[in-house]
Structure formats: C-alpha cells, structure tokens
Amino acid sequence: GAAPEEDTAGGEGATDFLPCIVSDFGGFDDKSFNQLSMEGVQEAADELGGEFKQVESNAETDYAPNLENLVAQGCNLITGVGFALAPATIENANANPDIDFVLVDDAGDADGDGQTDADNLKPLLYDTAQAAFLAGYLSAGYSESGKVGTFGGQEFPTVTIFMDGFKQGVDYYNEEKGADVQVVGWDGSTGTFTGGFEAGPEAKTAAQNIIDQGVDVLLPVGGPIYQSALQAIKEADRDIALIGADADLFETDPSTADVVLTSILKNMHLSTYEATMSSANGEFDATPYIGTLENDGVGLADLHDFADKVDQGLLDEVAALEESIIAGDVTVESYLG
Amino acid sequence: MKLELRGITKRFGALTANDHIDLAIEPGEIHCLLGENGAGKSTLMNVLYGLYQADEGDIAIDGEVRSFAGPGDAMAAGIGMVHQHFMLIPVFTVAENVMLGHEQTRVGGRLDLAAARAKVREISDRFGFHVDPDAVVEDLPVGVQQRVEIIKALSRDAEVLVFDEPTAVLTPQETDELMATMRQLKAAGTSIVFITHKLREVREVADRITVIRLGKVVGEAEPTATNAELASLMVGRAVELTVHKEPPTLGDVALSVDSLTVTDEFGTVVVDDVSFQVRGGEVLAIAGVQGNGQTELTEALVGLQERVAGSARLNGRELIGRDVRAILDDGVGFVPEDRSVDGLVKEFSIAENLMLDRSFGEPFVSRGSVKPRVLAEFAREKIDEFDIRTQGPEQAAGRLSGGNQQKVVLARELSRELSLFIAAQPTRGVDVGSIEFIHKRIIETRDSGIPVIVISTELDEAAALADRIMVMYRGKVVGIVGGDASRDELGLMMAGERPGTTDGGTEA
Amino acid sequence: MTSAETAVPQPSRWHRALQQITTGGAAIAVLSMVLAMLAGSILIAITDPEVQAAAGYFFARPVDTFAAIWDAVSGAYIALFQGAVYNPHAATFAGQIKPLTESLKFATPLIAAGLGVGLAFRAGLFNIGGQGQMLMAAAAAGYVGAYMNLPVGLHLVLAVAAGIAGGAIWAGIAGYLKARTGAHEVILTIMLNNIAFYLLAWMLATQGILQAPGSNNPKTAPMEPTALLPQLLGESFNLHAGFLIALAAVAFTWWLLERSSLGFRLRAVGENPHAARVAGIDVSRSYVIVMLIAGGLVGIAGVSQVLGTVPTGFGGDIDAGMGFDAITVALLGRSTPLGILGAGILFGAFKAGGFSMQAAEQVPNEVVLVVQALIVLFIAAPPLVRAIFRLPDPAGPRRRKQNGKTKEVAR
Amino acid sequence: MTAVAEPVVSGAQRRVTIVSWKVPVIYAVVTVLFALLPLFAPRSGAATFRLVRSAEAAIQIPDVVLPANPTAWVCVVLMAAAAVFAVLRTRASQPTPLWTTVAFTIVLLIGFLAWAAAGSTLPMIGLLVGSLALATPLIFGALGGVIGERVGVVNIAIEGQLLAGAFSAAFVGSITGTPWLGLLAAMIAGLLVGLVLAVFAITYFVNQIIVGVVLNGLVAGLTTFFFSTMMADNTETLNSPELFRVISVPLLSEIPIIGPVLFQQTIVTYLMYAVVAIVWYGLYRTRWGLRLRAVGEHPQAADTVGINVARTRYLNVMLAGAIAGMGGAFYTLVSNPQFGREMTGGAGYIALAALIFGKWDPIRATLAALLFGFATNLQGVFSVIGSPVPSQFMLMLPYVVTLFAVAGLVGRSRPPAASGQPYIKE
C-alpha cells in the first residue's frame, strides 16, 4: 500500500466521547449477548466518529478490576454485559456519578427494593419470553411429529427465559387447537443442559438425544451451542428446523440458512446503541429499559427461506398472537414479571 | 582381548572419584578390584562401560584407543557388565530383559520372544543355571536376578565381563556356583573384572588383585595374600577380621514367639508356624537363603505385616496386633533389610534421618515443634560415635556411600532405649572396615543384656555374631543350632535338610 | 572421600561474586521475564491496529512499522507496569501506589491456594483439586457470610472458619478415599472439582441455600458487612485482610514444614513412604491429614475471594481458574512457603497489570497468560536462559567433558 | 535357588486363600441402594428400548418394552441372588468369578434404565453413539497420556494438545479446504506441544507437572488469542473447515445395534480403533514398546543395554502429542466445524483420569474413557426423557460414577516406576 502523509492531524475522530464495554466470561466473540451488545456500542462510536474501548473478562473476579480500569481510562459511558456484572457495575456507578453506566440483562437492584441502586445506571432487560412464546406457538404449528425440543447451556435465568417462553407458546397452541404437541428438553422447571457454552461434543450429543426423541423443531439456547445443534440436525436423517436465539441466525451465520426456521431476537445492539447515543448527546436517562415485543426490544426474526414452507394461516395466527401479547390479552410469564 | 585403562580420571563436581587410574586386564584372567566403600570401583567400571565419560584418560583395546559414547559402544566392543545395582526391568520377564537392546523381531515388528527364550535356556543350561525365561523378574529371588544379569551379559558374547559386587546378595552355595561359572568363562577365554568386599572370594578366584583407595590405585596383591594384608591395604590400617566376643551372659527369656504365621496378599504362607525364644544378652541369627520367610518374620515382629497369626511376647507383652509405632516405642530397634527403601529417607539430612522414628515427642520434639539445636547436637555426637564419613549432619543421607548409610540407620536404632534389637542384613555391601565396626556395635548391644536378632544370608556373619543360629526354609524353621555349627551343616539346613545332630535348644 | 574434594582450587572472591550475580536465581528470573516479554511483544505487535496499518506500506516506509511496533509494545508494557506496581500519573501518592496493593490483592488467593498445592506436594500428593476446594470453601464462607446474622467479629471469624472447613472437608474426601482405597488422588481431585462445580451451581440456583432471596440469578446475596474482611488501607484501596491471612498461612506452613514434627512426618511420607512406615509413621493417616490442611489452605483462597475481593455476592466461577494457577505458583515456588509467597506476588502483579494493559492499550488478556506461562517455563529451566544469553554455567567444569583447562587445574 | 539335596522339610510352600469380603459387600450395598428406587420412587408405565436408529434401517428390530417397576424388582431379585452367590463363594473361600460381576452390572443397568425410562422411549443406539462420540477425544488423549507416562514423562499437557489440535484442525482445514490436512495439522500441533514438553522435561529436567500445567495455560492463551484476533471475524475463511464424512463400513454396519454404533463413523473414529489396537500391540509385542516401557520403568537399565533414553523419550513424547492432537481434530473435523475458545473444556484432565483409572494400559484406559462417555450420555438421555432430578445433579453423574468406580473397584494403581523422573546422566 501507499504510505499516508506524515501529518494527518485530527485523525483521531470528531468526538472525545469515549464509550466502553466489559464482557462477561463469554467474551465478545460469543455470537450472543456479549457480541450483540458490543456491536451496538461499536455502531454508536462509529457514528460519533470516535473510539471505543472493549475489555473482556475471563472470570467473575475480573469484573471489578476491568470496570475500575475503564474508569481510570476516562470512559464516559461504561456498559457491563450480563447479570454477573451487576454488583461491580452498581458499585462503580455509585463511586463515579459523572460517568454513565449501562447494565445488560440485570435490573441493577441488589438491595431488592425494586429500584435501580444507582442514579447513573441504566438497566437493559429483555423479556425474551414474549418472543420465545411466539416461536413456541410457531413451532407447535409447524411441527408434524408433534414434538419440539429445546436445550440450554447452563441453567441461568437468561437461558431458561427462552425455554420457558417457548414452552408456554407450545402449551398455548395446544390449548387453542386442542393439540398435544410435546416439548422435549424442558418441562418448565428442569431440563437438558450441556453444562457449559462450548460447541463441543457434549452440546452435540445433547442435541442428538433430543432429536432421537422425534422432534422436528429444535431451539438451543446458549451462544455457540447452536452450532452443535446445527451439526446434529445435518447428520439426522430427516428434516428438522432450527430456531436461533439472540440474533437472527440466518444473517449472522449463513451456514444455518437451510435449516433455520426463525430466530428469537434479543435486540441488544439496538438498546446499547441507543443508550450510547443518548449518553453522547447528554440525554442519558437511567430509567430501566425492558425490551418487549411492543418496543421491538425482542421479537421474532423473519422466516427467510422458510416463509413458504410454513402455512400462511399459521403465520397470521402468530402475527395476531403478537398483537394480543402487546395488548396484554395474552400474558407470557417470565421472571421479569 | 587385552583391555587397558590408562590414566582414567573422573570427577563429580569437586570430588575426584577416579584419579589417574591405570589398569590392565589380560585375556582370560580374573582380575579382582578391591577397595572400601566409595573408593571409586564402580565409577571406574562405569567409565569402562561407557555409562560415564572420563574427564581424562583413555581406554585401549588390544593397544588401540577407543572411545565409548555410551554403553552401546562398549557392548559392541565386547564389554559386558553385571551391575552392582541390578539393571533389570522389574516388570519384564527374564526373556524380555535379556533381549532388551538387541531384540530380534519377526514380521509385523513382532518381538521374537521364542528366540529370546531359547537363548536364555541355552545359556542357562550351559552354566547350570535354573532360570525360567517367562518368570517376571520382580517375582524372582535376588539370587536368580543375579543370574539373569549374568545371562544378559553373556547373551551378548562379551569378551570382557565386569562383575560389580555380584555376591553381596548370594548364598554361599550360589556364590560357589557363581565362582565356578567365572572359572568356566575364564577357561573359555573371557576376561573378568570382579569386584567384591569378601576376601575369601578374592583369594579363591583371583588371578590378580588391584586395590583402590580414595580414587587411586594403591597397590597390587597376589591371591596368596592373607585376608589381613588385603584388608589393611584396602582400608589403610589394620583391620580386625574376627569379632571378639565373650560367651553370653544369658538373661531371662525376653522374646517368646509362638506359632507365628504370616500370609502374603496372594495367600502364600510365608512364615509357617514358627516358634522360638530369645533371651536377654544373646544373639540369635536367622540364616537361610533369601526369600524363605526371614524378612517377613522380622517384619511381623515390628508390626509391618498385615496377615499375621500367632503370638510374639516381648517381656510378657504381646507384639502382634499392635501398630509399628507402639512397638518401636516399646523399645524394639529395627534395621530393615533394604536400607535405601525402608531404612532411610534419602532426601533428608543425616540429622533428620536420625530422628525418623522418634518424631512424636522427646527428646527431639516438644509441643509439636522439632528442636533443631538438640537434634543437631545429637547428630554430631552420633556422627562421631559411629564414624559416619560425611561433610556434616546436614548432608543428605542419599549422598553417603552405602556403608555410611548403613551406619546412619544403626546409629538411629542403637541410640534408643532398647528392649529388643532386630537387624536384617546389617552389613550387606559394606566394606571390611565398616563391617568390623558394625559387628562390634552389635556385640556391645548384646553384652548390655538386650536380646538381639540378626538376619543374615552371609554364613560368615551369622557364625561370627550368633550365639545360636536358626535356619529357615520355605517359611518353616529347619532347626536351631549353636553358633559354632559348621558351614556344611548350615548349608544343608539352608537347603531344607533337617540337621542330624543338633540341639540348639529351642527350650533355651 | 574428603581428601579428594580439595583437588580443585577455589576461584577468587570477585570472580565468584560476579559469577553469582550472572548465574544466580535473580538474574535468571529477570532474564526469563525479558525473554517472555519479548515473545509477548510479538503478539502485541501483530494485534495492534497501528502496526497493521503501518505494515500495510512496510516497503514504502519501514520506519513507520518499527515506530508503531515500538509504540504498541512499550505502551503495553508501561501499562502493565503501571497497573501492577506504580502509576506515576495518578494524582495522589495513594493513587500512585494503588497498583501495588492491587497486585497484593490478586496475589492473596494465589498464595493461599499455592500453599495448599505445595504442601500436598511435599507430602507426596498431587492436589489438582484446588478448584473444587475453593468452590466449596466459597460456598461455606458465603453461606455464613451472607445469610447468618451474627455479632461483629464473631461473624467474620465464623465465616472464615466455615470456608476453611469447607475446603478442608472437600480435600479431606480425596485424602480419605486415597488412604482407604488407594485410589489415585489425581483422579479423585479432578472428579471432585467437577462435582463441586455442579454442586455449587445447584446451591446457587436454589432458594434457601445460596441463591439471593427473591432473585433468579445463580448468585448469592452480598455478604453482610459484619462478615467482610476489613480493608487494610482504607476505602480507597481494595487490599483486604485476606492478605494478612495469607501471610499468616505462609508463616504457618513454614512452621509446619520446617519446624513441626507433624510436618516432618508429612515430608518423610512424601519423600519415602516405605521408610516412613517402617519408622512407625501412619502413611494413610498422613494422607488424610495433609489433604485436610491443604484443603484448608486452599479454602483461605476461597474465603478471601468471597469475603474480601468480591464481597457483593458471587456466582459459580468464583475460583477463576486459580486452582490450576496455584499448581504453577506452588511449583514455581519450589513448594516452599516463601517461594510460593514470591511466586504468588509475581502472578498477582501480572494479573493486575493485565487488566490495565487491556483497558489502556486494548491488548487482549491472553497475552498476559502467554507471557506468564513463558516466564514460568524459562525460570524453571535456567540452563536454557543461560544458553540464550550465553552466560557462564555455575556448575562450571562439572558438566564439561575432556576440558583442557581443568586438566591443568587438577594437578 | 537350586537345592543341594532333596528338602526334608515339607515340599511346597503352604497356601491359603485370602478371603476378601469386598465383592459381596459391594454387591449387597449396590443391590440395596438400587432397591430403594422402585421402593420409594415407584414409576408406572413401561420403558421402551428402541434398538434401531430410524425407521429406514435395513434390519428392523422390534422395540423392547419392559414394565418399569416390575422389571426393576426382577432385577433387584437377580442382583440379590448374585449377592448371595458371592457370599456363599466367599464363605467357601473362593473368589467370585468375573462373569458374575459382568452379569450383575448388566442386570443393574437394565433395571435402572427400565426404571428411569418409565413411560418413555430410550433410544439405545443414540445412547451408545453419543457415548462413543463423547469418549473419542478422551480415548485419544488417554492414549497420548499412556505413551507419555509409559516412557517416563508425565503428560499433563493432554488438555493443551487437544486444544491445539482442535484449533489447528479448524484453521488448516479451513484454509486448505480439506479435512485431511486439518487432521495432519492437528497431529503436528499436538506433536509440537509434546516437543516443548520434551525439551523442558527431558533436556532441562524441569518438573514435568509444571511444564504440563503451564503448557495447558500457554495453549489456551495462544489459541484464544488467535481465535479472537483472527478467526472470530473471519469465520467463513478461517474457521469453517469441511467435516469428515461418515463412512459406513460395508456389511459390518448392517449388524444390528453394533453396526450403527461402531461402523457408521468418520475416519477419525476408525483411526481411533486403529490407534488403540496399534498402541496396544506396539506396547506389548514390539521392539518399540519393549524399549519404551523399559525406559519408563528403569531408564538407567535401558541405558546400560545401549538404549538412548533421551531419544526414546523425545520421540515418544512427540508421538503421544500427535495422538492427542488427533483427538483435538475430533472437535473441529467431526463434531462441529468450528473452533471456539477453550472448547475442550477440561477433557484433557478427564483423559488423564481415564489413563490412571485404566492403570496406564491402552485397552483399560479406553474402557475407562468409554465408561465416562457412557455415564455422560446416560445423564444426557435421562434429562431429555424427563428426569425429576435437578440438571446440576444429572450433570454431576459421570464424575460421581467415576469416583465410585475408582474408589470402590479399582483401588491402588501403580504408575510406571520412572514416570515423572528425569534421567540425569553424568
């Protein structure tokens, strides 16, 4: 390439607003909530024409030092990803009232009084159960074998909220249609977990065990483990549809295109982007954000290639169901209330 | 072939183990190397065998200087060695051990075990050994292991064979057989270097004798030299070769063993209904070929065996069923047979080894803490008293020569208040100077009225120390004879023949 | 034997002093760090965006690339130093030395767990179970600390004791099974690690055990203030009394190994169980005892984590991989208490510095892991370091064969 | 030991039989524990054991349907009978034959499966296939460990070798487009980790355990570093290798049950069979194995017969690394075509446990790994067919099973004598 001119003054960018983000132990390449949250911050930083700092954690003990070091680096807004970062983020928020803090997936309410514990801390929560409910209903309608499956990485609420919503959606379908579609892998209180979030043989055998029960829709919840599920589906000798979690798998991982029925979207990049922009514009507002179907914080992804494989009537029902949930006619239960 | 070592020097750090040693081995001779422990004999032979690299000096074969990068080269040059510490893989069979390093294979890289077996049998038959090629080495008695070592060396058609203390673990018969073998080999033209601490053997087979002291050749001797001459040449002073002891002043029966039976983990009865008594102030030697239950018998007495029936009362108190510590605390002193495994913690200092079985209280420990000053003082005292050659009490015991290691164990066991003293193979592999000292201490212990049990496969030793000798065979007592029993009689008993005319007095 | 030893004349005092400096432990340690950091520089340089940009036109203006590399590498290591030892840019003196106290904070669990691993080593056992022991210690200390109401003082003492007991019992299970059945402690401790992991996960997900009341997350409630390890240097520093406990543990372990009769027996068993048994030492019991003590020491690491470092409540990976770091710390410290103290502080410093390196220069965390691993390898192999820097061998002529010079010296 | 004359004191040494109550006690305890299940947690319905993979299988075997509780009770009775038999044998001072234990275990397993799978279908093929898949990397790792330790070098670095293998396989497999080169790269990566282990352990006498643990950290650091700086953003080009295809062995794969489990696999699994067989054969039947074991048992003795100890150790530690590296390839060339950070998740340590469990023997280590794989997948299947036990306890199962197996049945195991000992020559 050609060498740039010696003095490119002001190449640093148009703003000195410095947004920063700390991951939890999953790291920013988890194809899941760390990555999505980071993308939102990145997008905002790009738009502002400035830099941003990202810091990964490997374990629980890393959160506090990572946050403290970012404070020392002069960050203007710091996003902590994951419920595990809550205590450290609250503490740093209270210690640094001049800095804006964002906390993903946790209410930031350690003292349990129903209020966020710091004035400059904005919790971002996602009622993914609502979207998963739709996915459950869709799956139940789509399933020909009468069995749909799901499994998770570890039994965390942010994981089981998907499985819960999914199950409720299937149950609702059964109720409405007098059908008897079964959910394999989660019974509402316990189910199948791989024990971790690696796409290793454990995740793949978990998927296979569920497939062996005759399901034709599979929802893996937990970052990269969907890859193992995808592989198990490819090796199965029949058609099984995959449902993505967090991002639209069709977009983020095109190799899933043939099998992905839809994805349960948890639009973290949107909310972190918005929080970052509002902070940069001096409009930061610490009221908790709860992503719902209504505000597009969560949702069901486009069916892409599957659009014509699914009965239009079913799609209409799902659309109607979405309206009912938004209207409050159908309630989806989750720990977010 | 004629082998010459010219000006060999070998240093270990600051220590010069071999100091310009010259040695020539003529074809077809048996050349004995004599020297006290640590004189440098094994080191010299290891240099010859390519295991160590000499710092200076040359090795010449038939006048031509050769250099050996490793034992492989030495073997290729026709040198074989039977090592002081067996160089056998314990978990391998005899045939596997013999073939190791020059294996023949068949299709598919499969080891030709049949050929190896045949080779073992052939050599075995040639020299009248009885060795099963499929026996696993660790299950074999040491005497047989020794033969495996010899077969190993012979299987490579060595022209010069080095035997480094091969007789330390053999019975008299086995020793005689080995010496016959050596003569046979010599007759066939093989030269032999023979290292031993036993002067009787030297005079029996040697054609020439070279004596080494402190890493240097101090002289040559003729096989006709007397024991005393050889001993003083080795040690550099006059050595008393016979133990002076007064007739025993017998006390009451102190140890009374009754129908003692020990079973090993596979169900073999290794000590079978053994009964005997020992009085205060006498030495009972237990003789027998190794592996006939002597070791297990003494171990049972100190609580180291698990499946024991019968009784053993020491001054009226039952020993069987109590744990080792209680028995030791009762004043039983025990010198185990294998000092490097059971007797010492080699990484520990001499001082620490001296308190090994007294770590529970006074004099070295109070309120859970070791008293380092008391211990150091004690160690210095014992180093003086037992003439332990060392740089100081802090030296690691594993760095001492074998004889000195043995003295550490003896010093530890003899400096407690004793009610019974049991020593297994107290002088195995120890040089004449140290043997003199150890024997003197054992007799002193007896003379202070303490009952003493000595296990020895060495008839000379048994005869020198014992007031009575009990011979064991296959776990049973063959008989108990007086300390003056003849070698022949003992030899027969050790083979299981009941003595014709004995009255050692089991009733004593 | 003795007379032969005087053969080689001693070199002059100065020569020896010089030799000691260039070949001694400190020099090797420093040079090991230099080597490891050089290797780390490569990783730093290749990830740095400026370097990548400048390398794009390397042939047009190579100086830029080198300048960028220099900037990236020096920036990273300066950040490392400033995060681990001393930060000249801080406003106050307290702020300037805060990094050092952070390093000591991170060193605390490593020292304690290192002692647990090292002690077991000295008694002949390979304790891979630090993870499980830490987790169970954290669970016990966390339960007492978060969910019991006790008076000031007593609460802390009880929480610490519970943690130590938790670690001790978990390790004791391995010791007991080994003593009783002869099973290999490596398998036992690995299995117990995983069992502890899931057991803790279950407790954290269960109301009434460890899960914070009213919460769904697998996390405990914050510790009660009465159960917290006091901050040693006031509010502005994170260094807590866990460090003092770790120092006390160093002193205790030193006494145990070097001075106590129990430690004497444990070491005897470790070096030669056969001889120990013949000397009346109960080998099986030693295994149980040493695992209990080792587990208790590792337990201190767990306690310091939950009652000091992360007082706000903890989740399932509170061990943070330190059970395995502890093995390295223990062995790098040659399983001696003081060595472990030093190795623990070194590792703590790297941890602290690693955070600042990542935050300030965006150097990935893994670079620190790599540098750390390399340092350990180099420190453990002085001859390699000496060979690389062409330093003289202190053992000198010992290993040199057929050397003309030594010939003359030896008359 | 030749006797000079015929011995007079009785001929052979007396033998008695050592009576050990271990077996009957274990039988009894296990029987009682198992009986608690149908007694206190009776399950209604029948358990269906499905013995074919899918409806299209060439040879169809009908499902086996067993009523849950009655089957469990029948099994309890059979087990109790075995326990009584063992007691009688022991009373008569005779050992309990091995087949009883095998039968006892099978009955226990059937009873337990029937009880646990009440009202559901248990896909036996899936259970076994999954077990094998979970065990495969462990087997490679354990074999690498066996070779290392048998030659006298403790190989704690199995975890690092697996991880390096998985990474290299994914990377090279992606850029070259062929899994074969990926496999080769995995072997080379494992070999290189082995080489570093060898350099430090053999040449510089560094404590082998330190080197192993440190190498695990080093490999984890390096692979994560390159994963997040290079691969994560270029998944298509750098991190999506083509997987090995499943090859059905003609005829063999048609055998009911065994066929689909063992002979519808990828080349990596077939290589695993081959490596197990070769390592076993090589270790006990060839010059290579004889020398390797000699060096691991008594290096000095090996030296005295002209075997170059350091060389033997170097070569075999590298070979061990290459084998463990192949296990790493399983992750990214068979299981799932993508590398992820620290994706081996401690499998190397489980492999280490398996090789000790298997007493440093390739076949037994393989069986230990299979047991572990089976226990892992059993919990997986149970969690799927609906088990009332919390997931955390289910996930604990394989470790608990191993713990009991080691403590209860295996007991003392003796490593190669010189394992862990550097050989220092003067």
Ligand SMILES: Nc1ncnc2c1ncn2[C@@H]1O[C@H](COP(=O)(O)OP(=O)(O)OP(=O)(O)O)[C@@H](O)[C@H]1O
């Ligand atoms: N590997 C070694 N490292 C250091 N020093 C050694 C080593 N081997 C032997 N030595 C030293 O060399 C000296 C000679 O030892 P060597 O084994 O040759 O004695 P030896 O004459 O065979 O004695 P023994 O009769 O006890 O077998 C010993 O005093 C010892 O200190």
Ligand SMILES: Nc1ncnc2c1ncn2[C@@H]1O[C@H](COP(=O)(O)OP(=O)(O)OP(=O)(O)O)[C@@H](O)[C@H]1O
């Ligand atoms: N690593 C070492 N460093 C220093 N000296 C050693 C070392 N290894 C062995 N030695 C010395 O080598 C000599 C011979 O050792 P060896 O093991 O042959 O003794 P031993 O055979 O047990 O005793 P003995 O010679 O009485 O049979 C001893 O003097 C011992 O101190």
Ligand SMILES: [Mg+2]
């Ligand atoms: Mg010798």
Ligand SMILES: [Mg+2]
């Ligand atoms: Mg000797």
